[in-house]
Amino acid sequence: MDTAVALLNQYLQSIRDPHAAAALFAEDGILELPYLSSLGPTTGAQGPEAIERFIAGLLNKVPDFAFRNVRILIDLPEQAFGEYEVEALVPSTGKVYKQMYAGRLVAENGKIKLLRESLDTVAAQKAFSPD
Template identity: 75%
Template sequence: MKTAPELLNTYLATIQDPRATAALFAEDGVLELPYLASLGIDGRAQGPAAIESFISSLLKNVPDFGFHNIRILIKTDDQAFGEYDVEAKVLSTGKIYKQSYAGRLVAENGKIKLLRESLDTIAAQNAFRA
């Protein structure tokens, strides 16, 4: 059974494969980016199918999206917290999306129950809006 830090590292490593990434989540697991609401974007997906769709949609516009400079700062069996970066071109605007994320993951029975990520909404707005 995977621990929270193992799940977080696997999530970060598989983000280019939405199906594999979504499979890490519990049936009622949630991927939540609450600060996207300030940009008019629903940043909450619940369940593997919705999470797969959310990630697939992102990758259509940012095909080179991937995490690097990963720092896992808190590691327990059921919780992990990390910071990680992205730098990739946004197809719809032609701009570079340069972002640092902070993510808190809660694990239950070897699956992701909750992954809540925060990000700089100004950097997102600058990259995704023409």
């Protein structure tokens, strides 16, 4: 059975494949970005199908989106916490989305029960907003 840190690493490595990334979540698993509300009404998704659509939508906006420079700071069997970065062009604005994420993952029965990510909303707003 996968540990929380193994699931987090699998998720981060598979983010460019929405189906593979979403398949890591439990049927009632949640991908949550609670501080993203300033950028729109969607702050996450619940269940693999909704999570797959959420990730696909992100990749439509930022085709080169990929995580890098992963640092795992907490590694417990059922919980993990890490920091990871993204630097990718947002074609609609011509700006680079440069972001540091912090993610807390809760695992249950070898699946992701919750992945709550925080990010710099000002950096996101600057990258996704036209001048």
